[in-house]
Amino acid sequence: MRSDNHAHPAGPALADRVLEKTGVDVARCYQCGKCSAGCPLAAEMDFPPSQIMHLLQLAEGFPEYAELALRSHTIWLCLTCEICYARCPMELDIPKVMDALRHQSLAQKKVNPKAKDILAFHRAFLDSLQYTGRLFEMGQIVDYKMRSRHFLQDMLQAPWMFLVGKLHLLPERVRNRRLLGRIFARTLKAKEKRP
């Protein structure tokens, strides 16, 4: 059924792909809307969680709906607070679906432009990690400012943090950084290299 038609890269295959990656069968969602009612950021989203589930259901016949889901702001606004999953009467792991959609959206270069700061923060975080193995907050903030161009944000926060001893000027490092480097090379970096 669903897997018969793979003509559109993001279309009918998307619900199958979600099932394969997360074990969640989106067809089981009966649109009660509890996830959207409890979602702390539903009001900020272009599609609340229940509508994302609906888009995935409809994507079988209408590939453009899969496209909407992958290009949505919602998938990046999801905080993984797990309230939707806790309340879903069908016990569908919606946060896991959001993770899978984010990975697809990234792989297909369909990230919503409104999510650029959120993505810049995540990338700055992982950048900091792959060289030190532990988060270096100071380095991450500088990296984020360069990526996001928000140079003036929190200008007074950093000196205060430094004064109360919360900000270190040098990173803490893992001893076995070579292994960390290899783990990154086998995961995140390997994917970025793939076309």
Added chain:
Amino acid sequence: MKTGFYPGCSMKGSAREYSESLLAVAAALGRELPEVPDWNCCGATAAHNLDPDLSLALPARILAAAEKDGMDEVLVPCAACYSRLSVTRHELLQDETLRQRISGLIEADFRGAARVLNIIEWLAAIPGLESMIKAPFARRVACYYGCLLVRPAGVVNFDRPEDPQSMDLFMKKLGAEPLDWAFKTECCGAGFSVSRTDLVAKLSGLILEDAVARGAEAVIVACPMCHLNLDMRRPNIEKRSGQKYGIPVIYITQALGLALGLPAKKLGLQRHKVAVKFPAANAAAKDI
């Protein structure tokens, strides 16, 4: 039974008072908490948002290191790290193929022998605590659990996913009066503190507003991100809502430390943005 300690990155930096207060309390109770050898970051939100394998590999390396060191359980006080380590252990123990693949990525055999322990579990298991209380924490408190200590229920298997009670029960032991309130497990905005400060100000503002409206004198937390958003982001919260909230946000380990009679400085109270003091009007007990 050997209990290891995974501090995670926040507790070494922006949340160092959480670590300071935990270690001060552990010393007072005569408990050893050796760190997991050569631990790395758990990958946090960034890893699971961007790369599924990386989000499993980083916590798996931590747990494999703890196992190798003979640790039976690992105390993970940061609720966010606790979630990533718990999810990883859960997923790898459920799926043998995945376990083998991730073990290959980290060049170590992850077996899942070390249990993941959150701060409330560790604190609740201290025997005879009531008899050690020197200065009861006699305040009306709003216990704020946040999201990841109690969810997903099937993974953490701890307390209730909504309206949990464990932290309330613990605070009662310290002499506090925990309040019934509506935002115990609502999200503070978590990892958006820098990238979407506006949303954090909104969500964290709602939490403080309810705590204050119910008459709480302090918000008790068990997560560096919750603390960061409710304490350090207070100016952003107040700017957005146009209201002033003087209510301090205190780590559960700091509350315990105060109740055990440890000095405020040893517990890192001076590192908070919002001063830890209580209004004189309802100060039945003396200020700290």
